[in-house]
Amino acid sequence: MATxxxxxxYHCGEDTFTGSYQHQDKVFCCSGxxxxxxxxxxxxxxxxxxxxxxxxxxxxxxxxxxxxxEPEIKARLIDYTDSSKTIITFYIPAIHCSxxxxxxxHLHTLHKGILENRVDFLKKQVYIQFDxxxxxxxxxxxxxxxxxxxxxxxxxxxxKEQKKVKDRLPSKIAVxxxxxxxxxxxxxxxxxxxxEGIDADFSYFFGLLNLLFCFPVVFYSGRDFFNxxxxxxxxxxxxxxxxxxxxxxxxxxxxxVECAFAIGDGFADSLTGLVFFLLTGRYVQQKTYYxxxxxxxxxxxxxxxxxxxxxxxxxxxxxxxxLEEGHRIRIKNQEIIPADAILLQGEAMVDFSFVTxxxxxxxxxxxxxxxxxxxxxxxxxxxEVVKPVSQSYLTQLWNNEAFKKHSSTRIKTFVSKVSxxxxxxxxxxxxxxxxYWIPQDWQRGVAAFTAVLIIACPCxxxxxxxxxxxxxxxxxxxxxxxxxxxxxxxxLAAIDTIVFDKTGTITLTENDGVSFKGNLNHExxxxxxxxxxxxxxxxxxxxxxxxxxxxxxxxxxxxxxxxKGLQATxxxxxxxxxxxxxxxxxxxxxxxxxxxxxSVENDYAGYFTIKQKLRAGLKELLSDLNRTYDAHLLSGDxxxxxxxxxxYFKNSNVLHFKxxxxxxxxxxxxxxxxxxxxxxxxxxxxxxxxLKQSNAGVAITDHINNFTPGSDAILDAASxxxxxxxxxxxxxxVKVIHFSFIISSTYNxxxxxxxxxxxxxxxxxxxxxxxxxxxIISFTSLATHYAAxxxxxx
Amino acid sequence: MSSIYFLIACSIFVALLFxxxxxxxxxxxxxxxxxTPSIRMLIDDEVIDDEKEGQEPKQSS
Numbered sequence: 001m002a003t004x005x006x007x008x009x010y011h012c013g014e015d016t017f018t019g020s021y022q023h024q025d026k027v028f029c030c031s032g033x034x035x036x037x038x039x040x041x042x043x044x045x046x047x048x049x050x051x052x053x054x055x056x057x058x059x060x061x062x063x064x065x066x067x068x069x070e071p072e073i074k075a076r077l078i079d080y081t082d083s084s085k086t087i088i089t090f091y092i093p094a095i096h097c098s099x100x101x102x103x104x105x106h107l108h109t110l111h112k113g114i115l116e117n118r119v120d121f122l123k124k125q126v127y128i129q130f131d132x133x134x135x136x137x138x139x140x141x142x143x144x145x146x147x148x149x150x151x152x153x154x155x156x157x158x159x160k161e162q163k164k165v166k167d168r169l170p171s172k173i174a175v176x177x178x179x180x181x182x183x184x185x186x187x188x189x190x191x192x193x194x195x196e197g198i199d200a201d202f203s204y205f206f207g208l209l210n211l212l213f214c215f216p217v218v219f220y221s222g223r224d225f226f227n228x229x230x231x232x233x234x235x236x237x238x239x240x241x242x243x244x245x246x247x248x249x250x251x252x253x254x255x256x257v258e259c260a261f262a263i264g265d266g267f268a269d270s271l272t273g274l275v276f277f278l279l280t281g282r283y284v285q286q287k288t289y290y291x292x293x294x295x296x297x298x299x300x301x302x303x304x305x306x307x308x309x310x311x312x313x314x315x316x317x318x319x320x321x322x323l324e325e326g327h328r329i330r331i332k333n334q335e336i337i338p339a340d341a342i343l344l345q346g347e348a349m350v351d352f353s354f355v356t357x358x359x360x361x362x363x364x365x366x367x368x369x370x371x372x373x374x375x376x377x378x379x380x381x382x383x384e385v386v387k388p389v390s391q392s393y394l395t396q397l398w399n400n401e402a403f404k405k406h407s408s409t410r411i412k413t414f415v416s417k418v419s420x421x422x423x424x425x426x427x428x429x430x431x432x433x434x435x436y437w438i439p440q441d442w443q444r445g446v447a448a449f450t451a452v453l454i455i456a457c458p459c460x461x462x463x464x465x466x467x468x469x470x471x472x473x474x475x476x477x478x479x480x481x482x483x484x485x486x487x488x489x490x491x492l493a494a495i496d497t498i499v500f501d502k503t504g505t506i507t508l509t510e511n512d513g514v515s516f517k518g519n520l521n522h523e524x525x526x527x528x529x530x531x532x533x534x535x536x537x538x539x540x541x542x543x544x545x546x547x548x549x550x551x552x553x554x555x556x557x558x559x560x561x562x563x564k565g566l567q568a569t570x571x572x573x574x575x576x577x578x579x580x581x582x583x584x585x586x587x588x589x590x591x592x593x594x595x596x597x598x599s600v601e602n603d604y605a606g607y608f609t610i611k612q613k614l615r616a617g618l619k620e621l622l623s624d625l626n627r628t629y630d631a632h633l634l635s636g637d638x639x640x641x642x643x644x645x646x647x648y649f650k651n652s653n654v655l656h657f658k659x660x661x662x663x664x665x666x667x668x669x670x671x672x673x674x675x676x677x678x679x680x681x682x683x684x685x686x687x688x689x690x691l692k693q694s695n696a697g698v699a700i701t702d703h704i705n706n707f708t709p710g711s712d713a714i715l716d717a718a719s720x721x722x723x724x725x726x727x728x729x730x731x732x733x734v735k736v737i738h739f740s741f742i743i744s745s746t747y748n749x750x751x752x753x754x755x756x757x758x759x760x761x762x763x764x765x766x767x768x769x770x771x772x773x774x775x776i777i778s779f780t781s782l783a784t785h786y787a788a789x790x791x792x793x794x
Numbered sequence: 795m796s797s798i799y800f801l802i803a804c805s806i807f808v809a810l811l812f813x814x815x816x817x818x819x820x821x822x823x824x825x826x827x828x829x830t831p832s833i834r835m836l837i838d839d840e841v842i843d844d845e846k847e848g849q850e851p852k853q854s855s
Contacts (some may be wrong), residue, residue, distance in 0.1 A: 051837070098833050105834070121830040171820050178813045182806065205799065 009033050011148075013054030036148045040103070043110050048103045055099035056148050065145070068138040068153075077153065078137070085115060086132045090144065090151035093388075095124045104149060111135055111143060126151075152387065167224070169286065173279045176221040179213040180272035186210055187269045200262070207259035210268035218252045222275045238423040239416075240458050246423075248275065250453040267454065270765040274457075277770050281463045281777070306330075306338055309382065323389050331381045332536040333560050337374045341383035342367060347558070348381055350374035379534040379558035379568070414465070414490060414737060419458065426456050433756040444758035451755035456748050457769055464740040464780040471784040472733040475793055480716035481726055488712045491696045492730035494677045498625060499668065499690075501682035502635030503594075504538040505700050506645070507612040514546040518598070518606015525550045527570050528598060531577055534558050535566055538683070539596055540577075542610055563636050563660045565596075573601040580607070594637060614644070617721045622648040624724040630676075634659045634667060634690075664690040681715075725791045732787035739783070740776045747772040 007016050010026040011033035021028040024041075028034040036056055040048055048055060067073055080087040094100065101119045104126050108114045113134030118127045126149075130140060144151055186206050222245075229245035232238070251271040258264035305317040307330040315330065320338055323329070328344065331337055337350070348364035352374045361377050364370050369386065430452040437445030469486035476483055483489065500506055520528075529550035532540040537560075555568040555575070565578015576599045580586055583597035584604060597607040625631055632654045633645060639657040646652040656667065668690045671678045680694035683701070691697030692710035699711040700720060715723070751768050754760050788794040819825070 047838075098837070101830060101833050102837050105837075119830055119834075120827045121833065122827070168820075170825065171817050174813060174816050174820070178809065182809065199795075202795075202798070209802070 008054065009056075010049070011037050011054065011056035013056075033148075035146065039110070039147055045103065045106055045109060048099050051099045051102055052097050055097055065138045065141040065153075068141055069136070074137055081132065084131065085129050086137070087127070087129050088137065088140075090126050090128065090141075090153070092124055092126055092144065092149045092151050094149050095119065095121065095126075100149065103147065107143075110147070114140070169279065169283050172221040172224075173276065173283060176217050176272060176276040176279055179217045180269070180276045183210050183213045183268045183272050187265070190265050204262050207262060207266055210266055211255055211259040214252055214255055214268050214271055217272045217275050218248060221279060222248050225278075238420050240419045240422075242419075242423050243426055243453075243456060243458050244278065246426075247454055247456070250450045254450045254454075267765060270454065270769065274769055277773050281773065320389050323385060325385050325388060327385045329383050329385060331376050331383060333376060333378060333380070333534050333558070335376055335536050337370055337372055337376065337383065339372050339385050339389045340369055340387040341372075341385045342369055344382045344384055346381035347378050348376065349378045351377050379555065414734065418741065422458055426453070429456075429752065429756070433758075436756075437758060441758075447760070448756050448758040451758065451760035451765075452752060455751035455755045455760065455765055455768065457744070457751075457772060463773065464744075464776050465737055467777060468733055468736050468740075468780045468784050471781065472729070472788075475729070475784075475788045476726065479722055479726070479793055480719040481722070482714040484712050488696060489730050489733055491677075491712065492679070492727060493734040495629070495679045495696060495727065497630045497632065497671055497676040497678045499632045499634060499671070499678060499680045499694070501664070501680070501690075502633055502637065502641070502645075503612075504683035504702075505681055506618060506633065507614055507641070508538075508702075513593070513611030513613070514542055514608055516606060516608050520606070522550075524598075524600070524605065526553050527555070527575055528577065530555050531558075531566055531568050531575060534568075535560055539594060539610060540566065543596060543608055546608075575600055576602075612641075614648075615717075615720065618648060621721055621723060625727075626650055628727075630654070632656065632667075632671075634664050636660065661689055665693055668693045722793070725793060729787060729791050729793055732791075733784060736780055736783040736787065740780050743779060744772060744776055747775075 007027045008014065009016050009029035011028055014029045016027050016029045021030060021034045023034060023037065026037070028037065033056060040046060068077075078086055078088045092104070095104070101121055104119050105117055107117045107126075107128065111134075113131045114128060115131060116127075116129035119125070120127070126144075128140065135143075141151055141153070186209055189206075225241050225245040225248060229239070229241040232241060248271065251267050251274070255266035255268050255271060259266040259268075305319050306323055307315050308318045308323070309315050309328045309330055318327065323339060329338075329341065343364050343366050345366070348368075348370065349361040350364055350370055351361045352371075362374075370383065372387075372389070430449050433452055434445045434449040437448050466486070469489055472489050473483055473486055476489075525547055529544055529547040530552050532544035532547070533552065534555075535541075553570070555570050558566070558568045560566045561578075561582070563579075565576060565582040567574060567576040567578075569575070576583055577596060580595055580597050583599045594610045594612060595607050596610065598605040622631060626649070631649055633649060633656065635641070635655075635657050636659055637657060639655070642652060642655055642657070645655055649655060656663075659667065668678055668680060672693070672695075678694040679696040679698065680690050681698045681700055682691055683699065689710075691699060691712075696713065697711040698713045698715050700715045700717055702717045747768065751765075754764060785794065
């Protein structure tokens with residue numbers, strides 16, 4: 001049995017390279033793991049290791065918690081405090097197994113000051129009640145850190161957000177369900193016609209009882225509908241809640257009148273049933289949304305990568321979701337800082353307009369924390385990540401008010417259009433029926449009026465759109481097409497014109513496509529390399545890749561002019577890099593490659609030629625798209641690629657060259673004014689204005705950091721060939737919603753036909769409404785999945 | 795037949811008790827976390843003994 005087994009750390013299971021960390025004949029990989037073991041065994045918490053093998057995680061960080069002593073910060077984080085105790089909920093990402101639960105619920109054995117502790121495993125949270133006289137918040141955090149369960153503290157806490165939404169929906173559903181069941185039971189006899197022979201006393205009693213059940217349903221469970229309808233009416237909007245609230249109110253009034261004066265059976269069962277089903281639908285919707293956003297947070301990520309520098313200065317591209325604390329990242333000009341990080345190197349002028357709305361850039365000093373969402377304007381920065389990326393935070397930024405499109409460019413969503421008309425048509429029919437019957441039999445008229453308002457159900461719109469859109473969004477996410485929110489699906493379906501940006505979208509630089517004409521001495525190479533390192537433009541990146549063995553030297557006064565070039569100062573000399581127009585004042589001749597010229601203190605030094613190739617699969621993509629859409633191309637380059645590109649497009653008139661960012665914006669505007677619905681695809685760098693202006697702006701990414709909050713969707717370049725299918729799917733999703741509306745209309749017409757005659761029976765209403773709701777929900781879910789399967793997106 | 799008044803009142807009363815019980819449970823947060831209690835109940839309560847230190851730790855399968 002003398003097998004050679006590589007010793008693994010008893011705490012975390014990683015390989016041990018030296019035998020130097022040992023204690024009680026157990027080996028450890030590092031002093032961190034050893035320390036945790038000693039703490040645990042000293043407090044008789046050795047069972048931690050019995051529940052799982054190697055339950056610990058490798059110790060890495062050394063976060064400081066001294067800011068937890070600030071009273072304002074403490075006030076924002078804790079849930080509750082009084083003289084004897086303080087309660088706080090920490091988010092601890094290291095929770096991953098039953099040992100973690102066991103240990104964190106035995107925290108009180110580690111320190112007397114901890115009174116109560118409870119873990120929520122799925123949310124990775126610990127709820128701790130402690131005595132702040134014995135143990136301060138900072139010490140508590142440090143204690144958790146010392147046993148390897150460091151809390152992740154954020155002032156933009158998603159944890160707190162979730163707590164705020166307490167609309168008590170389950171309680172409301174319970175009350176509505178209770179009343180629904182009871183009133184159904186009481187109404188049963190009348191369904192079967194048995195109430196004819198019963199004593200009038202009993203009927204009156206049952207009627208009153210039914211009425212009694214309506215009260216909690218209308219005034220407690222149904223309160224939200226009334227509140228929302230009232231609020232929307234005050235803002236002059238006729239939303240979906242209006243007919244719903246109206247229906248509930250009318251049902252209640254009619255039941256009240258009929259039961260109190262014993263003239264009929266009332267509609268208590270329909271009323272309670274309606275509220276019950278609507279609330280259940282809303283609950284399912286909430287759960288779906290939570291599940292989807294949870295998935296978005298933890299499973300799918302923006303396809304964005306950040307450059308990480310290791311200890312030797314080597315750079316690698318790390319995808320956003322793998323970015324960890326302690327990583328040294330490099331942020332270039334115009335790039336967004338994806339996570340809270342400490343500034344280590346570089347001249348930081350950060351534009352926080354995405355976060356605070358303040359567009360004046362903020363100067364940051366070395367060692368200062370720069371919060372996620374800021375955009376660097378200037379030379380490159382090196383930062384150390386102190387907090388992993390919060391996907392939800394970036395999504396929040398994305399949906400920030402600052403990026404809401406002008407309402408003119410937003411295609412009004414189907415639902416808002418229809419709900420506006422629905423209420424109007426409904427009231428017209430109701431009053432029409434009333435006026436028709438009044439000359440003959442006014443009671444029948446009132447019955448018809450109320451019946452119309454009761455039976456007309458906009459459930460289709462209330463429920464089908466959210467379900468369909470959420471399903472569509474998750475299918476897009478799986479295919480690496482990340483939409484900002486559900487409205488974008490409808491925008492995509494309405495598109496008829498697609499505008500492509502050239503550099504970085506259609507073309508890629510070839511790997512060996514760079515060469516220099518002129519003399520490049522060692523010093524100039526280093527200068528150009530360092531200059532290009534600051535910029536995220538595709539050509540700059542290509543040049544810096546080409547010169548990657550050069551040394552990096554510090555430069556000053558870095559300025560980048562979009563569409564023109566870069567400049568900086570080195571040894572009091574101005575170094576410029578850019579287009580021929582920018583450097584030499586001459587327009588570039590039509591050649592088959594891109595040129596990047598260099599000048600030192602206005603002395604011309606030579607130029608780079610960069611060959612570019614077209615993306616793979618472009619031919620199929622464009623021939624597919626050209627069948628249904630008008631495709632245009634915008635490029636900042638000169639027209640040297642025209643001959644190569646025109647076979648892909650319908651004709652050479654749709655190719656536009658030498659477009660500055662402003663030209664691109666104007667082009668989009670012209671198309672919009674001609675009544676087209678435009679989608680712009682670009683890499684988000686010099687076309688962010690155009691992206692924002694178009695009806696749907698798609699930023700395509702090759703795993704670089706170009707998160708553009710002005711865009712509506714981010715598309716991974718690997719999924720570009722799926723674009724025709726994405727457009728087709730978005731159309732299918734909208735068709736599903738339209739179709740479900742047709743189904744709902746059929747139900748409504750059928751029901752209204754009964755209602756206008758004044759013959760509406762409670763049984764009929766009680767069956768029709770749930771039936772229509774269930775049909776529509778199942779139809780939308782099944783149809784969306786079917787559409788996705790047919791297009792091979794699922 | 796008038797006993798039906800009494801019977802209905804009783805049944806509603808019992809049902810109401812259950813409703814109140816549910817609302818009370820909901821308010822006290824019973825349904826906030828449905829997963830962790832399932833793990834928590836499988837964890838042993840141990841008697842911390844100094845003699846146990848020398849014994850072989852039980853391997854959980």
